[in-house]
Amino acid sequence: MSDTPTPPIALPRPWIGWRLLAMVYDLWPALALWLLLSAAFTAAFTFLGHHDAHENIAPLSGLQLALWAACWLVTGLYAVISWRNGGQTLGMRPWRLRVRAMDGGRASTRALWVRFGVATVSLLAGGFGFWWAWVDRERLTWHDRASGTRVVREAKRESRSD
Numbered sequence: 001m002s003d004t005p006t007p008p009i010a011l012p013r014p015w016i017g018w019r020l021l022a023m024v025y026d027l028w029p030a031l032a033l034w035l036l037l038s039a040a041f042t043a044a045f046t047f048l049g050h051h052d053a054h055e056n057i058a059p060l061s062g063l064q065l066a067l068w069a070a071c072w073l074v075t076g077l078y079a080v081i082s083w084r085n086g087g088q089t090l091g092m093r094p095w096r097l098r099v100r101a102m103d104g105g106r107a108s109t110r111a112l113w114v115r116f117g118v119a120t121v122s123l124l125a126g127g128f129g130f131w132w133a134w135v136d137r138e139r140l141t142w143h144d145r146a147s148g149t150r151v152v153r154e155a156k157r158e159s160r161s162d
Contacts (some may be wrong), residue, residue: 015151016133018095019141025091026079033074041067072120080112096154107149115147 082089087098101107122129129142144150
């Protein structure tokens, strides 16, 4: 056995701040999709015979619950399609974040849906699943662990001067 001390292993960074910034940025395209869905649901509500301009979709009605489910689903489609085609949502691009499988390759569609679902639970739990990355031995969030994916931050590209 050697008496030389083993150097400490550098842990990967959890990128919590960058992830939060990306989520704030991604709120805008998601909000646009939600507004389009709301317009479609309002048109359907009117088509169903509710022509009074002062009448809204009743809280906790089947139609309102369907609207919430549709908003969640369209947000998931936005995220999964973005992650599947390039590994980034619009919000991840400015901060050079990318979703990858644990082996560094492209994640499967199933893994990305698991990632989105567990991230939803994490947000509903006050973001606890995101904060978990600060104490996790590999700096992974709940949705990283559950889906077998991770977020990596890419190095800056060299600028070309022509």
